[in-house]
């Protein structure tokens with residue numbers, strides 16, 4: 001099946017890209033030609049006045065949650081009940097259908113490739129397989145299964161499995177590999193919600209030996225490792241321990257920069273939960289004073305980590321951390337906007353970071369991430385120019401994944417949208 005996109009402006013996704021008038025021929029799911037095309041036998045789609053760019057890549061999402069602040073996974077008896085339920089056959093069905101609806105929302109919001117970095121009971125892997133088999137609609141997915149950490153680490157009791165002995169940690173990596181995980185997610189540090197000290201979010205949980213045990217085994221099996229890392233101590237252990245992508249990040253010194261650069265690693269920023277938790281009113285976020293204070297520390301650390309990476313030639317990627325409070329499954333556009341706003345980068349660089357740079361970090365830039373001949377037709381059609389205003393990404397006119405065209409149908413949470421819009425206006 002051939003489709004000709006005629007009369008639109010094309011934005012390649014490369015650094016410095018501009019909107020250029022060009023037609024695109026899509027054939028067998030791939031971009032067959034750009035510019036002057038032979039439209040014989042093709043279904044013509046008039047894109048006059050529209051802007052065509054690469055589909056977004058969400059590098060950091062959890063697929064179980066809606067982003068609505070909830071007490072269900074905040075510890076205590078309700079969390080225990082939820083976790084008991086998702087381990088039952090009925091619970092897994094409910095979980096899988098939620099995850100399936102969330103990946104469809106990701107696709108409809110313009111995300112054509114997604115990396116899932118910690119979910120329950122293999123739900124991410126099952127839905128990934130269903131999408132790959134064409135049984136469900138969703139982005140191209142790369143999934144870790146459950147995260148791995150030590151007892152008391154971030155995600156212990158929810159989306160992570162734990163061990164402390166290096167041999168047991170290696171065995172967990174083997175089990176993930178056998179279950180079909182695409183990469184390994186670990187949590188070297190704690191997070192904002194489980195911090196106990198003011199000013200010290202991201203307390204170190206995994207030591208160097210434990211981190212090395214996981215990374216070495218994962219690399220032996222051909223898998224990369226991503227680590228939740230929210231403090232300078234964590235940066236040292238994660239990078240020296242062999243981690244490939246630092247999630248969230250904090251500041252790090254020149255010696256560590258060199259290691260990460262030589263490893264061809266990346267730093268993945270996730271402003272989508274960090275900003276609302278730090279800056280929305282505690283009356284809205286329901287956070288205590290300690291969490292608000294530490295959220296601001298995490299936010300500043302993330303900006304520092306991102307700045308350090310950009311200045312030292314380390315790839316930067318973007319993800320939403322969907323499922324965290326205020327991080328929905330349909331707001332990747334906000335992550336791109338936050339990155340532009342908080343890091344003071346040009347819009348073309350923000351678009352590059354959310355598309356081709358993410359693809360480079362994932363090692364898939366030969367098949368997707370930019371509008372180039374030979375790559376998959378993973379495209380967004382927008383009503384206005386995102387290079388002028390990134391809000392153009394908010395409601396894509398159409399989303400195309402591997403040549404398959406979709407008009408998005410998104411149901412958004414009005415309360416969250418209103419809070420996030422007022423936050424954006426205040427930045």
Ligand SMILES: [Zn+2]
Nearest residue numbers: 060062117321
């Ligand atoms: Zn996360």
